[in-house]
Amino acid sequence: MNRIGCAEWAVCVLLTLGLPLALATRAAGQTDPSNVDLTGVWNCDDDATYHIRQVGKVVWWSGVSKKGEGASFTNVFRGVMEVNPKVKPGEPGHIRVKGEWADVRGKFRNSGTMTLEVVGLRDGVPVEFRRVEEFEAAGGFTGKTFKRDKK
Secondary structure, eight states: OOOOOHHHHHHHHHHHTTOOHHHHHHHTTOOOGGGSOOOEEEEETTSEEEEEEEETTEEEEEEEHHHHTOSSEEEEEEEEEEEOTTSOTTSTTSEEEEEEEEEEEESOOOEEEEEEEEEEEETTEEEEEEEOSOTTTTTTOOOOEEEEOOO
């Protein structure tokens, strides 16, 4: 016989009452990173467009400079979502993505590791995330703030 813990029971009750999954898990005091969906088109302050695909807790992207032209750079990223235990559920930085990136086309041949934190939610949906490391520590990655495309 399978037993469920208190947090799982609370989520089941809240879902039965009709709360969306993201709100139910937040209300029960837990956050499953795979319930936070980053899939979509994102714009960054490095003047590039990032096409992100999330599969479970794994996040992939293709970043193309100059709003899609890619003449300056095109990069790829693969990271894994996790919970930051030092930050309360629902607060900025509770969900983060740690991964590796590399330039694959354009003027640059940089690469490195970086950590990203979800810092903006609207109705439980991520609308903004930021790179944590400084420029040098991230292998020369220039983008800092990513915002979900409104289209």
